[in-house]
Amino acid sequence: MWPVSCYKTVKKLTLSIHASVIHMVKNSALIIIKSKSTIIITQPSHQTSHPEAEAMLSAEQRLVFMEVIEESLRLTQRTHLFNWLQRGVQYLIGHEVMLFGVRSSDSDLYDYEYFTSSRYFGELQFNQVIKKDEGIVRKALAAWNKTGTPVFVTNQIMPVDFNHYGVMSAEDDELLAAELKNFVVHGFGDNRTRISTVVAFGRLSSPISAHTAYLLELIMPHLHCALIKVTANRSGVSMILNTPHTTKKITKREFEILQWLHMGKTNWEISSILEISPLTVKNHVQNILRKLDVENRGQAAVKAAKLGLVTISN
Numbered sequence: 305m306w307p308v309s310c311y312k313t314v315k316k317l318t319l320s321i322h323a324s325v326i327h328m329v330k331n332s333a334l335i336i337i338k339s340k341s342t343i344i345i346t347q348p349s350h351q352t353s354h355p356e357a358e359a360m361l362s363a364e365q366r367l368v369f370m371e372v373i374e375e376s377l378r379l380t381q382r383t384h385l386f387n388w389l390q391r392g393v394q395y396l397i398g399h400e401v402m403l404f405g406v407r408s409s410d411s412d413l414y415d416y417e418y419f420t421s422s423r424y425f426g427e428l429q430f431n432q433v434i435k436k437d438e439g440i441v442r443k444a445l446a447a448w449n450k451t452g453t454p455v456f457v458t459n460q461i462m463p464v465d466f467n468h469y470g471v472m473s474a475e476d477d478e479l480l481a482a483e484l485k486n487f488v489v490h491g492f493g494d495n496r497t498r499i500s501t502v503v504a505f506g507r508l509s510s511p512i513s514a515h516t517a518y519l520l521e522l523i524m525p526h527l528h529c530a531l532i533k534v535t536a537n538r539s540g541v542s543m544i545l546n547t548p549h550t551t552k553k554i555t556k557r558e559f560e561i562l563q564w565l566h567m568g569k570t571n572w573e574i575s576s577i578l579e580i581s582p583l584t585v586k587n588h589v590q591n592i593l594r595k596l597d598v599e600n601r602g603q604a605a606v607k608a609a610k611l612g613l614v615t616i617s618n
Contacts, residue, residue, distance in 0.1 A: 360515050368392045369522060376526040383563075385534045386419050386556060393527075396519045398509030401425045401484060403434070403441060404527075405502045406535050407493075414502060415535075419556055422507055424483045427553060433482045433504075440474060440482050441504050444489040447472055448502070454490040454517040461512070469517035486512060490520050492528035501528045554595055559613065561588045566605040566614040 372392035400422040405414030433441040454469045463473040484506035493500030575582040
């Protein structure tokens with residue numbers, strides 16, 4: 305169940321209703337979205353850390369943001385989270401890579417995972433950027449932990465600390481090896497919070513600006529709650545993913561193939577569905593068997609279901 309505290313992180317009121325019309329009250333503190341099953345009313349705080357940035361949100365951005373909030377209420381699976389990030393969140397904060405970490409109050413360590421749509425960022429880069437004390441993402445998160453505001457990392461401008469966000473300079477070689485290009489980090493929670501989350505959006509197409517930082521601050525409470533829900537529903541996965549051997553991280557493509565494998569599809573059928581070669585599917589299946597520590601497809605399907613790695617249709 306979604307922790308009650310998540311509902312307290314944003315000012316919103318949700319009412320059940322059947323309608324399909326969107327109303328926006330211009331020049332007002334209220335934005336109301338009426339959808340097929342839900343009304344969401346938000347009241348922006350007048351004590352925002354970016355009063356000037358709020359005015360920069362266009363009417364379209366406000367509507368997209370409200371859709372992001374509404375869709376976040378329905379996220380329960382990792383695939384849902386990925387799709388959500390590729391829609392409204394992608395429109396507001398353009399990116400190709402998203403890393404996230406979740407930490408509970410009984411641990412000092414974050415459990416990191418990532419999503420990527422870039423062929424340049426993979427396991428090797430992921431393990432490198434989250435390496436303790438050395439990884440470029442870990443360094444940026446250390447800077448965020450001191451200020452509590454979004455921190456951009458780039459090699460294009462000098463480091464600076466504004467009231468609303470910071471910029472951290474990186475060496476050309478280090479940023480190139482990370483394959484993240486410009487990226488931004490932010491988080492929700494601290495040492496007193498029962499569950500804390502951190503995120504990094506990499507290979508940004510959005511500019512380094514107060515506007516982008518403000519959008520991230522708006523999205524972060526909802527992303528925090530979404531991450532809690534998704535990781536809570538996959539608690540058993542930690543037995544696989546949270547090992548000292550980070551090579552056991554399961555990729556987005558492997559999750560997709562695992563879902564079809566669980567449904568009994570052959571390599572040829574999966575290759576047709578995903579529009580990749582049967583040999584590529586075979587290689588992914590071999591990686592899945594190795595990471596799940598099983599000997600065949602049947603055992604992989606059973607173990608995946610037990611660990612909550614696949615969605616089981618009724």
